[in-house]
Amino acid sequence: MPQVRLTLEDAKGLSDDEIASALMRLHLDYFNTPAAPDWCRVDGYTIDRVYYDAKVLSPPIVPQGDIMRVVLYSMRLIQIPNFWMSLAGEVDPQNWLHTAASLAVFRSADGYTMKFAYP
Numbered sequence: 001m002p003q004v005r006l007t008l009e010d011a012k013g014l015s016d017d018e019i020a021s022a023l024m025r026l027h028l029d030y031f032n033t034p035a036a037p038d039w040c041r042v043d044g045y046t047i048d049r050v051y052y053d054a055k056v057l058s059p060p061i062v063p064q065g066d067i068m069r070v071v072l073y074s075m076r077l078i079q080i081p082n083f084w085m086s087l088a089g090e091v092d093p094q095n096w097l098h099t100a101a102s103l104a105v106f107r108s109a110d111g112y113t114m115k116f117a118y119p
Helices: 016-031
Strands: 042-051 067-077 096-108 111-116
Touching: 016 042, 016 067, 016 096, 016 111
Parallel strands: none
Antiparallel strands: 042 067, 067 096, 096 111
16 A cells, blocks of 8 residues: 655645545555556546544544544446455446545644554
């Protein structure tokens, strides 16, 4: 999985939702390029919604970050089967997988990073 970092400068003025969205975009950008392995490459993606949900994001979900968000996103699958088919979600007739992830966002002196959070 690619490690992504959003600099403090790039995050300046962004809300917590926008920071989580920007990190998820950086993560998904890798899979939307020819450099990604065939079994996980996608042909586009969208961030459909980012929000805080105390029921989903409260402990015992780990890790817990400085910012916790749920990200609903969609990606167009190039080949089936592939890595993404292991995620919960729905694949529509145009091969778009609609799914969600819980993100733990961490702030440090040099920017923001993220990890996926699980129960």
